[in-house]
Amino acid sequence: MSDAFAILDLLQQNFGADTFIQQSTVDDIPTLWLPKEKIISVTTYLKTNIPQPFNLLYDLCGMDERDRSGKEKLPVKDFTVIYHLFSFERNSFIRLKVGLQGEYPSLPSITGVFKNANWYEREVYDMFGIKFEGHPHLQRILMPLTWQGHPLRKEHPARATEIGPYRLVNETIDREQDALQFKPEEWGMQRESDDADFMFLNIGPQHPGTHGVLRIVLQLDGEDIVDAVPEIGFHHRGAEKMGERQSWHTYIPYTDRIDYLGGVMNNLAYLLAVEKMAGITVPDRVKVIRVMLCELFRISSHLVWFGTFAQDVGQLSPVFYMFTDREKVFDIIEAVCGGRMHPNWFRIGGVAQDLPKGWDALVRDFVEYFPKKIKEYTNMVIRNSLFKGRTKGIGIYTLEEAIEWGVTGPGLRACGYEWDFRKKQPYSGYEMFDFDIPTAQHGDCFDRAVVRVEELWQSLRIVKQCLENMPEGSYKADHHLTTPPLKKYTMQDIETLITHFLNVSWGPVIPAGEAMSCIEATKGANSYYLVSDGNTSSYRTRIRTPSFPHMQMLPFVSKGYTVADLLSILGSVDFVLADIDR
């Protein structure tokens, strides 16, 4: 990680030593505070002017610092906007923070530097009321346009009971309906060109092809897509706000529901960040159990994608076969965790219980059964010439475009870039496993599909290795912050009894600090950026999900294709609305 900090010298040489204030964080990501006037020049510099540039805007989020305890030690003001940049070549992150003073402050927009900053800045505006000067279309993105207040500000109520009863009267209905009316002029769209009137087709929020409550307004010339505007937020449940109310422990089940096809993989992303702050290292058995469950969930998630993708291009049957196989995965997950889609099974410092007796037989049956099924599905779908006709050469983006728009996961690997956080920044013991990173070359819908199918094989390989090499040991770390706390010494001395009692009743107190985790989730890179001010719940929970930038890219990818292609593109992106909207 010493390499990661080399960039700081470079920055200080270029912008002067007093421009930046360095902050140390437990996740060892170089963190710099800088004045808002410098943000454009610094990000531009990091993106274009240095060798091994930070070319990916990984995440951009805001934070309300006004109630943070212990903030005197930091150069914080009222609000902070936090930029996470990532450099593939350096394999490291850099965190830039801009402190802002005032009730509704503003700062320059970096949409001119990073294209995918657009939606992130809209989200920060939506959640905090922070304005971005120079943003092309600063409008609410997750909340309804008619919403009063900005939810992630600390004064905004978190629960319905704090607001007062909701009444749906006719005027409200009319107002909400009007707000949903699409006005092309607002988005800088023409209603007609020299030789054609455009048709504006509203797809969703309820539409069989959108896999959830997603609305896309298409500007069509005949059946050709001129432009598209995805509208998200219908699935927004305030997951980040809930993180500020729930204890560190009781927030785990909420994470299950972010990428609801990823199950415990979401727990892992969250817990890695918590465990970094708490300073917990988990036993090997925990690591391997977690990896096994995550890979089973990756298989299950990819099966859902595979079936629904085939259905999107009109193949009716595969989805039934694949859901049947997904049940077989769920049988194992159910036997191990007790739950199916949202098992809520990982804990701070471990997992909820040890593996049940006979788990290995279940897993072994599946590992032996599944390969011939993958082959069958490859023949049925991937090798079908009509399927190829619908997906080859459709929805192409290049590697540079992918990075510009913040694409991670299979969508990035389909452009020929061998990048997988499991390999490049191994977490939870992935370095112990033997597997390949599948890639493809063309970056079209077909290649994205091929990469995912190949990932099924790789996940199966990992599960097999877990099965054969499951270490002995405890399923929980021997640390006072694990949840639920170990009971070993509870009845012997008063200190451990008190700790145990507080840990169970209030939940653990995670030491003040900041940490970000980064995992290769089913759909791309998933991160939890957590800020603790030494309390029983997090001060700020930021969830960076892969689907959000992928959906943002949709208009760019779908321009020039037809309505039918749009469905291929949507299917190949493999998004989950809960993962976009949180």
Added chain:
Amino acid sequence: MTVMQHVWIVLGVLFVLLNIAAGLIWVERRMLAMWQDRLGPNRAGPLGILIVLADTLKLFFKEDWVPPFADKWVFIFAPAVVVGSVLMSFVIIPFTPQIIVADLNVGILFFLAMSSLGVYSIVLGGWASNNKYSLLGAMRGASQMIAYEVFMGLSLMGVVMLTGSFKLGDIVNAQKDMWFVIKQPVALIIFFIAGIAETHRLPFDIPEAESELVAGYHSEYSGMKFGMFFIGEYLGITLISAVTVTMFFGGWLGWSFLPPWAWFFLKTFAFILFFILLRASLPRPRYDQLMETGWKILLPLALLNLMITGAVALLIRG
């Protein structure tokens, strides 16, 4: 034949056809379920066969709604066109040597003319709905059906050349020694592909592609008006299967241990099942791909087939 006999034949054919079309709802759902590893309707009656009754009742008792923004009379008229035109086509189908409503001497031409009328129901229905999805579906449907009709007709002309008659009765009788499927295999394939496009079934269900256009041209329809489109589709499948059997598989001809109508029924049913199997297995090509295949591959192929058939026929007759 007396007038009464004609009346009975008409009524009988109508009765059987409508029941088959309704029964196909059940057949299709059960067969699809079988191929997709699930059960399908199995609650109402033995093997779930009463689902047909339940479905029909549901359709009858649903609110018969005409959207306020639709062109009311055209909206109502459109579904009747599809059922009417398909039923009219059955007029020329020889179920047995005796059971045929009218053995016209322009039989095949009549069939082609009637099935091309079917496109009106899609265009009118889609247009009158005044809905963007319906409009897109109607546009797709119109171009698809017009394109595929061209070589649907051409593919049948080979058989007509070999028989020397447009009469379907004559065509069946000409197959006593050898079914035309052996002499005209290319024509069979082209006709069947065109038939799928004509009935807009998966993989060619592009006018109603549900993952793209919700329900395409009939998005706004409900109740029995939707039911008419539904019945029209199943009648269309039956029609294409029946014509395929008549033109290429010897119609009612078969060994004598079964009566002619049973042979006809069995052969037709096999093709209906094939239609359903296609739906269970293939993805949908894109609209422009479908048109490209039609104009660039199938049309030249149909013409080539016609020329070769003509040349060979001339040579043999000397």
